[in-house]
Amino acid sequence: MDVSLRTSLGSKLVLAAPVMTASGTFGYGDDAPAAVDLGALGAVVTKSITRHPREGHPPPRISETPSGLLNAIGLANIGVDEFCRERLPALAHIGSVVIVSIAGSSMDEYAEVLSIIEAHDPDIGGYEINVSCPNVAEGGMEFGVDCAMTESLTRRLRDLTGRFLMVKLSPNVTDIGDIARSAEGGGADALSAINTVVGMDIDPASGRPSLHTVLGGLSGPAIRPIALACVYKVARAVQIPVVGLGGISDADDVIRFLQAGAAAVQIGTANYRDPAIAVQIIAALRERLAGMGLAAPSDLPGVAA
Amino acid sequence: MTAGSASMAAVAGNRADLSAARPLFFREQAQVLSNATLAAGLHELRLESPRIASAAAPGQFVNVLVAEGWDPLLRRPMSIAGTGPGVITLIYKIIGRGTAAMSTWQPGDRADLLGPLGRGWEVPADGFPVLLGGGVGIAPILYLRQHLAAAGRTHHLIMGARTIGEHFLGHEPEAGITLTSDDGSVGIGGTILDGLAHFRESLNPSGGPLSLFGCGPPAMLAGLQRLATREDVPCQLALEQTMACGFGFCQGCSVAMRPRPEPAAHSYRSRYKLACIDGPVFRAGELL
Ligand SMILES: Cc1cc2nc3c(=O)[nH]c(=O)nc-3n(C[C@H](O)[C@H](O)[C@H](O)COP(=O)(O)OP(=O)(O)OC[C@H]3O[C@@H](n4cnc5c(N)ncnc54)[C@H](O)[C@@H]3O)c2cc1C
Numbered sequence: 001m002d003v004s005l006r007t008s009l010g011s012k013l014v015l016a017a018p019v020m021t022a023s024g025t026f027g028y029g030d031d032a033p034a035a036v037d038l039g040a041l042g043a044v045v046t047k048s049i050t051r052h053p054r055e056g057h058p059p060p061r062i063s064e065t066p067s068g069l070l071n072a073i074g075l076a077n078i079g080v081d082e083f084c085r086e087r088l089p090a091l092a093h094i095g096s097v098v099i100v101s102i103a104g105s106s107m108d109e110y111a112e113v114l115s116i117i118e119a120h121d122p123d124i125g126g127y128e129i130n131v132s133c134p135n136v137a138e139g140g141m142e143f144g145v146d147c148a149m150t151e152s153l154t155r156r157l158r159d160l161t162g163r164f165l166m167v168k169l170s171p172n173v174t175d176i177g178d179i180a181r182s183a184e185g186g187g188a189d190a191l192s193a194i195n196t197v198v199g200m201d202i203d204p205a206s207g208r209p210s211l212h213t214v215l216g217g218l219s220g221p222a223i224r225p226i227a228l229a230c231v232y233k234v235a236r237a238v239q240i241p242v243v244g245l246g247g248i249s250d251a252d253d254v255i256r257f258l259q260a261g262a263a264a265v266q267i268g269t270a271n272y273r274d275p276a277i278a279v280q281i282i283a284a285l286r287e288r289l290a291g292m293g294l295a296a297p298s299d300l301p302g303v304a305a
Numbered sequence: 306m307t308a309g310s311a312s313m314a315a316v317a318g319n320r321a322d323l324s325a326a327r328p329l330f331f332r333e334q335a336q337v338l339s340n341a342t343l344a345a346g347l348h349e350l351r352l353e354s355p356r357i358a359s360a361a362a363p364g365q366f367v368n369v370l371v372a373e374g375w376d377p378l379l380r381r382p383m384s385i386a387g388t389g390p391g392v393i394t395l396i397y398k399i400i401g402r403g404t405a406a407m408s409t410w411q412p413g414d415r416a417d418l419l420g421p422l423g424r425g426w427e428v429p430a431d432g433f434p435v436l437l438g439g440g441v442g443i444a445p446i447l448y449l450r451q452h453l454a455a456a457g458r459t460h461h462l463i464m465g466a467r468t469i470g471e472h473f474l475g476h477e478p479e480a481g482i483t484l485t486s487d488d489g490s491v492g493i494g495g496t497i498l499d500g501l502a503h504f505r506e507s508l509n510p511s512g513g514p515l516s517l518f519g520c521g522p523p524a525m526l527a528g529l530q531r532l533a534t535r536e537d538v539p540c541q542l543a544l545e546q547t548m549a550c551g552f553g554f555c556q557g558c559s560v561a562m563r564p565r566p567e568p569a570a571h572s573y574r575s576r577y578k579l580a581c582i583d584g585p586v587f588r589a590g591e592l593l
């Protein structure tokens with residue numbers, strides 16, 4: 001059977017496949033290794049971009065845990081000016097839809113970054129808003145852990161762009177369904193879930209934390225069950241499409257997230273093993289669906305009761 | 306697995322337009338040719354890896370998959386210790402699960418590699434090259450030595466270890482090899498820095514300009530850096546910072562740089578560079 005992987009995320013974005021690469025795990029889109037067929041990807045989500053370049057945290061920034069990776073990169077990135085000058089022009093030609101991830105430490109910063117990019121009338125698929133950033137004006141509380149902040153940030157950005165706008169949810173909240181509804185209320189076109197899970201490790205011999213910042217974000221297969229539960233909850237809480245991520249490493253994992261209610265997925269940490277893994281997963285997904293006699297991912301049955 | 310490398314190769318060929326600007330490295334299923342003990346605690350792994358072998362330069366590394374499943378999650382970076390026609394050599398020390406898994410590989414097994422990665426040594430035209438390898442840090446040093454030998458460039462190798470059993474070369478200062486041992490069981494007794502001091506006194510008494518290349522444990526690198534700064538000797542150091550991807554995507558392997566006199570208010574990869582794409586070889590003077 002011929003399988004079509006074409007996937008719409010609402011009315012503004014159509015993807016060649018329901019699989020993207022996740023923010024912070026695949027560069028800016030134009031710097032992927034030559035060997036990766038970007039044209040096969042649904043989309044590339046860029047590293048989160050801030051108003052100014054950022055150096056990020058001192059070392060150590062990463063440490064490995066059982067089937068997981070702890071990181072505290074500190075949003076090291078080139079900043080929006082260099083992004084628009086050096087990267088944006090090339091992104092129209094990489095063969096894949098590019099979704100620009102935006103981060104900030106104040107509402108104004110998010111708005112400024114988005115406006116600067118909009119002013120270039122770029123050939124991009126839209127934006128993903130990384131709300132897992134401390135709001136300096138609110139004593140460092142992350143935007144994404146508070147319903148009111150999530151809603152007002154989403155609305156502020158919604159007013160600045162007609163393009164596809166996706167809010168990326170943090171799992172480190174009391175009720176991710178409530179936050180999801182706030183982002184939907186603020187006008188998001190889609191939601192992605194999840195960002196990393198707060199975590200920590202200690203070297204028992206020295207008593208030293210494994211990361212300079214002590215606390216970090218856990219990713220990789222270790223968080224897949226958490227991510228799946230979050231996606232399931234979010235999909236039941238909102239009407240807009242949900243993009244699932246967290247520990248996805250093969251086509252079966254993709255199917256799990258689609259069955260939990262996601263319309264598409266992102267591949268993060270697995271890219272570090274092989275930057276072509278998302279391309280391979282898309283090919284494997286096509287085969288799996290054909291083997292199941294399905295014409296499209298949307299024909300997958302939902303989660304069985 | 307093989308599907309992965311095949312698709313990468315095909316695409317690399319098709320996209321000459323973009324690949325010019327995009328990093329070029331390969332995922333290769335390398336066949337194990339041999340995997341043997343080289344000295345106490347050191348193992349040598351020879352791999353048939355034609356694409357990586359033909360693209361590699363001294364100081365570059367490969368990222369080695371050590372698990373079929375997802376635990377351990379990350380590849381293990383290993384310096385290339387030498388190349389032959391279609392072949393690369395790695396030298397590794399067993400320190401944990403990944404390197405223990407590598408030590409079980411038999412001839413005929415497949416090893417899944419990404420590479421060649423990183424920016425290697427720069428060999429300046431002047432200065433007598435002195436190559437310093439401490440323990441398993443000898444790996445990228447031996448590849449540089451192979452390169453210098455092939456170019457007919459005379460040089461001196463100083464290898465340091467704790468004791469004679471950890472050495473696999475002979476102490477032959479006149480032939481360009483000085484060994485050091487902490488316990489004095491072979492070569493010069495003391496650290497690799499003592500070996501360097503000895504070389505300068507007895508083998509380079511004219512004090513002609515040197516060019517230093519070092520890789521080894523943190524204390525050795527710190528000592529070399531101090532000496533290079535104090536005496537203004539050109540010196541490059543290969544670092545072994547923990548990394549997740551090896552090609553710049555994760556931004557995890559940050560290395561602190563010496564602050565600029567007038568640092569910009571906002572910057573990226575100025576205060577912290579990345580060991581995987583800015584290094585692993587750095588000039589001693591730029592490191593904090
Ligand atoms: C660019 C580069 C080149 C390298 N070249 C070589 C080489 O040629 N030969 C070689 O044997 N090793 C080399 N290394 C180090 C090698 O990658 C690590 O020894 C390896 O990842 C350890 O894996 P493991 O699973 O055996 O140990 P793990 O189980 O991961 O670790 C065991 C213990 O060692 C510590 N550790 C892990 N990695 C490092 C490290 N890089 N430095 C210091 N402590 C560490 C861990 O914190 C832990 O306490 C290189 C590293 C880099 C970044």
Ligand SMILES: Cc1cc2nc3c(=O)[nH]c(=O)nc-3n(C[C@H](O)[C@H](O)[C@H](O)COP(=O)(O)O)c2cc1C
Binds near residue numbers: 048073075223267269
């Ligand atoms: C090293 C690293 C850097 C990341 N940087 C970002 C980032 O800049 N912005 C963002 O929204 N998410 C970032 N993430 C989170 C991932 O996009 C993803 O949400 C998370 O890792 C879970 O998916 P995974 O298990 O597939 O990696 C980062 C993750 C890692 C491991």
